[in-house]
Amino acid sequence: MQTILADSLHDESLATMKILFIGGTVFLGRALVDEALRRGHEVTLFNRGQAGPTPSGVEAVQGDREDEAALHALVEERAWDCVVDTCGFEPQIVQRSVRALAGHAEIYAFVSSFHAYSDWPAKGVDESFPLHACAPDASPDDVPYNALKAGCERAVEEGFPERALIVNPGIIVGPGENVGRLPWWLEAIARGGRVLAPGSPDRAVQLIDARDIANFMLDRLAEGGTGRYLTTGVRESTTMGELLGACVDATGAETELVWVDEQFLQDHGVAPWTEVPLWAPDIPEVIGTWTASSAKALAAGLRCRPVAETVADTWRALREGTYPRPKYLQGKIPVGLDKDKHDAVLAAWNDRRPQA
Known part of the structure; x- marks a missing residue:
């Protein structure tokens, strides 16, 4: 494994590496590939060629990680300094990839999630908290969905003992976001007028830009x-009010944010997190x-850019069509509040307030 040639971060002084990306064309994967290419690394992509465009300057190997023959063809007469796995969701499939690559790479970097921790989101976790119980060869039928990432981590650590880099991101935002949480807010606010905002503007939120995770990894x-x-934003560095205010500033819209009581929203059947993205009520x-x-991670060099910069860059990317449109889906659940329901809840909130 080659090492840093000079004591600096995020610049061309980093030694060239040969990197295999499993995935690498969607959101965080694309951010990683773009930054790896900018730094001059030699990049191989292994994916099905269906999720997003392949950037120029890479070796593209098309194949399905579930296919043993495709994995064997990938590793034949190839070796890398490291593997970066951005799309591992099922332990038994990750285990298959790990076993195929064990003799062909020095380090296996796996992008996991806060969901691997059994105490999150009820508790504010750190690296010492327990993971969900999940075997490294588990299938989706064996355990609850949130436990699967924990099994994937175990598969990586078993296959690359002392040679695994596990990154547990929190809520990732930034240009190219494919779920659509921040893009939904930007587009709702860009329409102008009165926009429902959840709870208190002083509620702290903790977000991280995909590009900052890419730099750190x-x-x-x-x-x-x-x-x-754990790779997430600095605790209590941003509030919901500052986030949505940055959306107003970025779009330049004439928008009034109307802060609606959390209990009122729940009483009117508004679903946290999905219908109102990024709203985690005080329960x-x-x-x-x-x-x-x-x-x-911060002690090891993670640097988080201001949320206002992320918001502005995301809005610019949406307007310019730099990335594919977000899915506006969390799994199979639509992200964002239907306009008719939004207007009805806002009208009910206005009616309950004393008139001046």
């Missing part, structure tokens, strides 16, 4: 770094959503 890999890191089940610790 590539820095760690260039140093030969392994281990586990025990999700009280730890925005209180995870990124201290270890």
Whole structure:
């Protein structure tokens, strides 16, 4: 494994690496590939060629990671300094990839999730918290969905003992976001007028730009770094009011944010998180959503750009069509409040307030 040639971050002084990306064309994967190419690394992509366009300057190997023959063809007469797996969701499939690559790479970097931790989002977790129980060869029928990432991590750590880099991101935003949480807010606010906002503008939120995760992971890999890191924004560095205010500023819209009581929203059947993206109400089940610790990653070099910069760049990318349109789906659940329901809840909130 080659190491950093000079003591600096995020620049061309990082030594060239050969990197295999499994996935690499959607959101965080694309951010990683774009930054790896910018730094001059030699990049191979292995995917089905269906999720997004393949950037120029890479070796593209088309294949399905579920196909043993495709994995064997991938590794034949090839080796890399590291593997970056951005699309592992099922332990048994990740295990198959890990076993095929074990003799062909020095480090296996796996993008996991906060969901791997059994106490999140009820508690603000750090790296010492327990993972869900899930075997490294589990299938989706064996465990609840949120536990699957924990099994994927175990598959990586078993196949690359002492040579695994596990990254647990929180809520990722930025240009190219494919779920559509921040894009939904930007487009709703861009229409102008009165826009429902949840709870209090002082509620802290904890977001991280995909490009900041990409920088951190590539820095760690260039140093030969392994281990586990929670990668999310700095705790209490941003509020919901500041986030939505940045959306108003970025779009330049004449928009009034109307802050509606959380209990009122729940009484009127408004679903947290999906219908109102990024709204985690003040209830025990999700009280730890925005209180995870990124201290270890920050000490190791993670740098988080201001949320206002992320918001402005996301809006610019949406307007310019730089990336495919978001799905506006979390799994199979639509993201965002239907306009008729939004207007009805807002009207009911206005009616209950005393008239001047």
